[in-house]
Amino acid sequence: MTANDSSPHHLQLTRDGQLRHFLTLDGLDRALLTDILDTADSFIEVGERTIKKVPLLRGRTVVNLFFESSTRTRSTFELAAKRLSADVLNLDISTSATSKGESLSDTLLNLEAMASDMFVVRHSQSGAPHFIAESVTPGVAIINAGDGRHAHPTQAMLDMLTIRQHKGQFEGLKVAIVGDVLHSRVARSQIRALNELGAEEVRVIAPGTLLPKDVESLGCTVEYDMNRGMQDLDVVIMLRLQKERMEGALLPSEREFYRLYGLNQQKLALAHPECIVMHPGPINRGVEIESAVADGPQSVILNQVTNGIAIRMAVMSMAMGGQVAERQQKLSERGQA
Amino acid sequence: MTALLDIDQLLDQMEAGLSQALEQRGVESPVLIGIRTGGVWLADVLSKRLGIEEPFGELDISFYRDDFSRIGLNPRVKPSSLPFDTEGRDIILIDDVIMSGRTIRAAMNEIFDYGRPASIILATLIDLGARELPIQPDVAGKTMALESHQRVKLRGPDPLRIELQEAGQ
Amino acid sequence: MSSVNTSGSSLKITGGRLFDGQGAEQENTALLIRDGRIAAMGEAAAREAADETISAENGVITPGFVDLCCNLREPGNGQKGNIASETLAAAHGGFTTVCASPETSPVNDSSAVTHLIRDGAASRSPIQVLPIGAITRGLEGDLLSDMAGLASAGCVAVGNGSRGVRNARILRRCMAYAQTFGLTVMFSPENQALAADGYAHDGLVTSRLGLLGIPEVAETAAVMEMLLLAEETGVRLHLSQLSCARSVEMLADARSRGIAVTADVAMHQLVFTEDALAGFDSRFHVRPPLRSESDRKALIAGVREGVIDAIVSQHQPHDTAAKQAPMAATEPGLSSIESVLSLGLELVEMNELALADLIRALTRGPASVLGRTARLAEGETADICLFDPDAFWTPGATTLVSAGRHAPVIDRELPGVIRLTLSEGRKAWPQPEI
Numbered sequence: 001m002t003a004n005d006s007s008p009h010h011l012q013l014t015r016d017g018q019l020r021h022f023l024t025l026d027g028l029d030r031a032l033l034t035d036i037l038d039t040a041d042s043f044i045e046v047g048e049r050t051i052k053k054v055p056l057l058r059g060r061t062v063v064n065l066f067f068e069s070s071t072r073t074r075s076t077f078e079l080a081a082k083r084l085s086a087d088v089l090n091l092d093i094s095t096s097a098t099s100k101g102e103s104l105s106d107t108l109l110n111l112e113a114m115a116s117d118m119f120v121v122r123h124s125q126s127g128a129p130h131f132i133a134e135s136v137t138p139g140v141a142i143i144n145a146g147d148g149r150h151a152h153p154t155q156a157m158l159d160m161l162t163i164r165q166h167k168g169q170f171e172g173l174k175v176a177i178v179g180d181v182l183h184s185r186v187a188r189s190q191i192r193a194l195n196e197l198g199a200e201e202v203r204v205i206a207p208g209t210l211l212p213k214d215v216e217s218l219g220c221t222v223e224y225d226m227n228r229g230m231q232d233l234d235v236v237i238m239l240r241l242q243k244e245r246m247e248g249a250l251l252p253s254e255r256e257f258y259r260l261y262g263l264n265q266q267k268l269a270l271a272h273p274e275c276i277v278m279h280p281g282p283i284n285r286g287v288e289i290e291s292a293v294a295d296g297p298q299s300v301i302l303n304q305v306t307n308g309i310a311i312r313m314a315v316m317s318m319a320m321g322g323q324v325a326e327r328q329q330k331l332s333e334r335g336q337a
Numbered sequence: 338m339t340a341l342l343d344i345d346q347l348l349d350q351m352e353a354g355l356s357q358a359l360e361q362r363g364v365e366s367p368v369l370i371g372i373r374t375g376g377v378w379l380a381d382v383l384s385k386r387l388g389i390e391e392p393f394g395e396l397d398i399s400f401y402r403d404d405f406s407r408i409g410l411n412p413r414v415k416p417s418s419l420p421f422d423t424e425g426r427d428i429i430l431i432d433d434v435i436m437s438g439r440t441i442r443a444a445m446n447e448i449f450d451y452g453r454p455a456s457i458i459l460a461t462l463i464d465l466g467a468r469e470l471p472i473q474p475d476v477a478g479k480t481m482a483l484e485s486h487q488r489v490k491l492r493g494p495d496p497l498r499i500e501l502q503e504a505g506q
Numbered sequence: 507m508s509s510v511n512t513s514g515s516s517l518k519i520t521g522g523r524l525f526d527g528q529g530a531e532q533e534n535t536a537l538l539i540r541d542g543r544i545a546a547m548g549e550a551a552a553r554e555a556a557d558e559t560i561s562a563e564n565g566v567i568t569p570g571f572v573d574l575c576c577n578l579r580e581p582g583n584g585q586k587g588n589i590a591s592e593t594l595a596a597a598h599g600g601f602t603t604v605c606a607s608p609e610t611s612p613v614n615d616s617s618a619v620t621h622l623i624r625d626g627a628a629s630r631s632p633i634q635v636l637p638i639g640a641i642t643r644g645l646e647g648d649l650l651s652d653m654a655g656l657a658s659a660g661c662v663a664v665g666n667g668s669r670g671v672r673n674a675r676i677l678r679r680c681m682a683y684a685q686t687f688g689l690t691v692m693f694s695p696e697n698q699a700l701a702a703d704g705y706a707h708d709g710l711v712t713s714r715l716g717l718l719g720i721p722e723v724a725e726t727a728a729v730m731e732m733l734l735l736a737e738e739t740g741v742r743l744h745l746s747q748l749s750c751a752r753s754v755e756m757l758a759d760a761r762s763r764g765i766a767v768t769a770d771v772a773m774h775q776l777v778f779t780e781d782a783l784a785g786f787d788s789r790f791h792v793r794p795p796l797r798s799e800s801d802r803k804a805l806i807a808g809v810r811e812g813v814i815d816a817i818v819s820q821h822q823p824h825d826t827a828a829k830q831a832p833m834a835a836t837e838p839g840l841s842s843i844e845s846v847l848s849l850g851l852e853l854v855e856m857n858e859l860a861l862a863d864l865i866r867a868l869t870r871g872p873a874s875v876l877g878r879t880a881r882l883a884e885g886e887t888a889d890i891c892l893f894d895p896d897a898f899w900t901p902g903a904t905t906l907v908s909a910g911r912h913a914p915v916i917d918r919e920l921p922g923v924i925r926l927t928l929s930e931g932r933k934a935w936p937q938p939e940i
Contacts (some may be wrong), residue, residue, distance in 0.1 A: 010787070020408060026714070035412050045416035048422075049523035051450040054400035056410070105830050114506065125832040126716040127786035135830070148834070149716030188716055213721070317400075321409025328407050 011133055013322075014331075019132045020322035021142040022315045024151040025192045028175075037161050037315035040307065046083065046308060056085035056317045060117040064090045065132075067104075067123040072282070073145055074156075077120045077307070080312035089116070105135060112137055118320060119143070126150035129286040139327055141319040143312075149185050155280050156189030158311040162304050163235055166276050170197040172176055174232050174272075178205040178261055179219070179239035179288055182250075184211050185281045187239055195219040206261065209250040215295070228263050230270035234290060238263055238279045238288045243330065254287050264290040268298065274301045342499045347494035348480030349461055351379075351451035352386045358458050362491060364427040367458070369393035370419065372444050377435030382497065383431065394419035401443035403471065417447065433491040435461040435477070437472035451490035463489060463499070515557045516540040517931070518922075519892065522562025525568065525865045526882035534567060539888040542931035547884055548809055562892050565925060568865050569880035570602025570633070570889035572872040575771050575818040576633070576843060578604070580626055582611045586824040588910035589623070593631035594842070595908035597927045597934035599844045600821070600868075602633045602889035606877075610665035615640035615651040617659035617856055624660050630876035632934035633927070634889075636876065638692060639664040641680050647672040650680065653817050654814065662876050665692030665746065668793055668838075669826075670701075678735050690875070692744045693730035696720075704790070705834060707795040710782040717833060719915035720795050726752045726916050733760045736767055743877055745769040745819055749794035751804030760815045768875045769813070772820035772916050773846045776853060778802075786853070788829055789912045791840040792820070806858050809867050816872035817850065817864070819843040821911025841910025848920035855921065860910065861895075888931035890896065896922040 005191070012021040012028075016154040019032065046054055062081040069092055081088045093097045093107060111119070118141045121129040126148030126239050133142040156256040160170075167173060175194055181204050194202045204211065215222060216272050223229035263277065277289075277299045285291050294301060359367060362461035368391055371380030383506040430444060441459060448454060460476040465483055483489060486504035491497065517539045524534035533883035537544060538551035546554060576596065579587040587595075596604050606623055608614040620637050627635035636782045639656030641664040643649040653664050665686055671677045701724040706712045708719025729745060733756060736743035748754060750769050760767050774792060777828065779799050782790040790796055808814035822839025830837050846868070853859040859934075880889070898919045903911045927935035 018412075039410070039412075039414055042400070042414045042416040045418070046400065049451050053450065054398050055446070103827060103831060104835070105827065121833065125834045126718075127834075128832040130786045131788070131830075131832045138739070147716075147832075149424055149718075185716055188714070212716075213708045213719060214710050214713055217710045218714060317410050320411075322406060323409075325405050325409035 002040070004082045011130065016325075017152050018322035018325060019318045020326060022153055022319050023129050023133060023142065023144045023176050025153050025156060025189050025196065028196070030196050030198065033160070033193060036157055036311070036314050036318065037164060039318060040157070040310040043083075043313040044306065046313075047306065055085045057081065057084040057117075057320055060086045060320065061114065062086045062088050062118045062316070063111060063114065063116045064088065064120045065093060065122070066091065067093045067109070067121070068129070068146070070122060070146070073122065075309045077145060077312050080309050081120075083309070084313055084317055086118070086316075086324055089114070089323040092281065094212055102312060104131065108132060108135055116140060117323075118316065120145050124148055135324065139323055141316075141323045143315060143319060149183055149188070151189045152185040152260060153189050154312050155186050155192045157315070158304060158307040159190055159278055159280070160193050161307045161311055162300055163279060164277070165303070165307075166300060167234060170194065170199045170318045173199045173234045174201045174203070174204070175199050175235040175237065176203040176205050176223075176229055176233050177237045177239065178226065178229070178263065180210045180245060181206050181239065182210045182217065183242065183245075184239050188218065189221050190237060193219045203229055207251070210245070212303050218297050226267060227270060230267050233271035233274050233275045235278065236268070237270060238277070240280065240282065241284060241287055245312070255292065258287055262286075262288055262290065263273075265292055268293055278304065280304075288294060340502070341362045342479065344499055346499050348382060348500075350497065351383065351460055351462065351476055351478045355458070355460055357385065358475050362456065362458070364458075366391070367427045367429050367451075368421055369429045369431060370396050370434040370448065372399045372430070372440060373415065375462070375493065376431045378491070378494040378497055379433060380431045381494065383429075383460075388406070391499050392420045396444055396447060398440060398443040398447055401441055401447045418449055422452060422502065423448060423454050425455050428457045430434060430459050431450055431461070433462045434465060434489060435463075435474055436465045436467050437470075438468050438472035441472050454489070457467075462491060465489065513931055515553075516545070517928075518551060518554070518556035518559045518873055519567060519890075520552070520559060521566045522565040522892065524567045524882060525862060528647050528870070528881060531862065534562070534805045535754065537882070537890070539890070539928065539931045540889055544882065544886050544888050547882070554700070557671045558800070560565055560892070560926060564896060565894050566734040566861075567882065568891050569822060569882055570891045570927060570929060571600045571847070571868040572816075572876070572878075572880055573601050573819050573821070574602040574816050574872045575607060575772070575845065576821045577607045577609060577823065578623070579823060580610060583824040585749070586828070587625040587658050589635070590630040591909045592821065593627065593633050593635060595936065596634050596821070596907070597929070598907045598924060600847050600893060600924045600927055601819075601843065602891065602927060602929045602934065603873075604633065604635055604663065606635050606637045606664060608638050608645060608665050609669070613640045613645045614638070614837070615645070615656070617641050617652070617655045618663040620656055620659035620661055622722050625861040632932070632937070633929040636662045638662065640729055641666050641684065641691060642671065642676070643688055645669045648676055650683055653684055657687055663690040663692050663744065666694060668694050670698040671697055673737065674731055675730070677814070678739065679842035681735055681922055683741070685739050688742075690742045690744055692746050693732055694746045695725050695732055696747070696793070697724045697728045697731075697739055698937060700727060702907040705791055705793070705795065706783055707780045707797045709780050709798055711783050715783065715786065717783070722750045722752065722797065722801075725750050725794055726756065729756050733757075733765060733767060733899070735762075736776050737765045741768045747772050747775070747794055747818065748805065748808075749797050749801060750815065751801045754808040755805050761813065763788060767854055768815045770816040770818045770872065770875070771809065771860040772842070773849050774820070774842060776802060776806050776809065776817065776859075777849045778914065783833070784940050786833055786835040788831065788833045789840060789914065791833050791836050791838050806853065810859060810863050815867070815875055817846070817867040818872070819846045821908070822897065823908045824912060825909075826911060829912045838868070840914050840916055841906065841912050843905055844908060845913055845920060847924065848862050848912065848922040851922040852920070888928050890926070890928040891924065892926040893922055893924045895922055897921070899923050905911075
């Protein structure tokens, strides 16, 4: 028996199925994910102009609400918002309010006074953006910039854009995700996106300590042996390994991890010759990936940055668009009533 | 009920008008930009008629529309594609129908984000009047007025034809 | 509480179906209550005149419900509720006896706190409150509390609330010491090292939502350890709030070997599963966590077959702020006591549980864990619940009696309206008008 219908996909779509928040890829169908990729393609073109700016969000305020600091992700969101002509406010909450014991609800109350139109939220707790989307004033769009182990939907979508640019389509693709899947919000979103977009196989390659329980239920196969797992791959995605994983007895050492699950040229040679190598960054060279591979011809790691700005412009403009369209609809309904 | 206007006649009119405008202004090597979707089809036809060999540009004005705050983002936006440098160029901007003038405003804003053109000539297949902004076409295939229940629509690309739709049909 | 009845006044309940907790259901003709006791039943009662007569038509009459696990939040800072608010909520749920969890602030680890609770109940509770003492000092899990003192102050059992005991050696000594005084020990089985930072069932939903999981083995390993230690020490063990199918199996096995062990399950474990968390609904952050559908089914079977003796509310009222945050930052627990019966009736409606089993697990079952009875018979204390199983009510966040607004079901129509709760013959619900 389910308790309610406030599952994320009801929350993030308008009645017409338009995006109004972007919290997770759960519940978004292939058509919508494709719309996001197509819209991002248009924004890539904008990025090639003399003036890399469109007036879509002119006069709107976007607040980057980072409860967990990440200069890189925050910068791409900031640039994306500015290229949409929005005013941007960066709040690094990790060092201010919450460390003084202020609750998330109280922080939000204070922020609402700023009459912002969009919060870009990064938080160390799974579900925090969802909670904010439920608590915040209607009309404010929430974009998930990574929450706990749950989801990092913009990162996953930019990876999908990169894959589509190199492979043209998702049908028939064999994709592996290697490393710390257990703690990875990126991996969860990627598995979901690849399944919805029609990839033939998603394989996760990791030791048992770095896999969530019943991981197959997410829509993937499991391979413990990387040499076997590399066979016939079209795409290999390496995940970042945090140093603290050695402490909780999850792994014996970086050296053993690299030997078994690090990507080097020998292992890459086992994949399809046109296999591309991806990494959400920042890279630990010599822990997840050999430099020769990271900088090699099959690596598409740098393309991912340009795509990151375009994807964020796409979801920000689509979610804001959903919010304004919904507000108009409500106003006209009220007018008729 | 669909009444067909003679498309070829309108295109002749546009071609003649454009040739004249280019001559008057002394423009020697113009580039064409069509506004999606109908304007792009027309740019294709007119570039051949005018003998312009340089590939024409395609403009998607979705990111520049002034009704974003009412209807949100067009979900079928495609990348604009201007396969030339607009800086200092003489541009012929083409759309199928002009009415309020808002589309043209958005298109000009977008063109300027690529660089500063030397001039823009605006050509439309049909001018329906009912302007809301001080924007006028330099060349129009036909000027006409519609009843409030009528809509006009360019279908294409092959063959191009004009549909006059009566509301409620 | 004192049983000063308005002297001589009598109450008669006529009609309705009667479940006396002993098995068979009877069509009741009448029930006469005088001086806090059931003075007469059946035709003898029907013949007698009474000061007030209540018709129980379409209703079900049962002994008042007994809750082995309820948090009254007193002593405490008052924000989450107090004895008056939570015992009234319990009466609204049909309960006439609630065991007060030792997890108060300060913890009930001394006779002084026990007296505080009993005094508070005597003056402000419409129902009976039975304190459970903390088995270790401060519930810290390493030093024994004054168990004998707690028992003589009125604690009916000792337990660890929802907190763990540091290690098996201390657990063994807790049991051995409690056994000395014949005290029942109530333990929530959870291996803290395995549960670690988790707050949700380690399963499908946790994997998808990236929540931190508590594996089933965190419970089952603790159940096994406790059963072995109980067997060895001979203590009377009560396992509180089981959540796993495997726990039920081990419990049945231990019983068949003659180990003195009883157990309960929270009603929400019988109704909801991990799926309730799908929308990050922090209300359903409970401990032990809501587990899988197969666990839920096995727990229901456990109740049906009597392996699990009692269904409890595990009522944990919280202030709004404690529940309004991302799940990891919220406190576990539901404000559940007012909807226990209704959720149970939904199970009955879906043919998952027989009404007689539901009633038994709310009355005779928990009473026997405490060495008490819950019967409708001449001469028994008049702890009685009268409810209408076919009437509906809708819990609303602002209409709950409890200070906790996070009920498992809000704004949905539920079957089962409590029409009357009598505690020692006096009206506990509806609140008598003053």
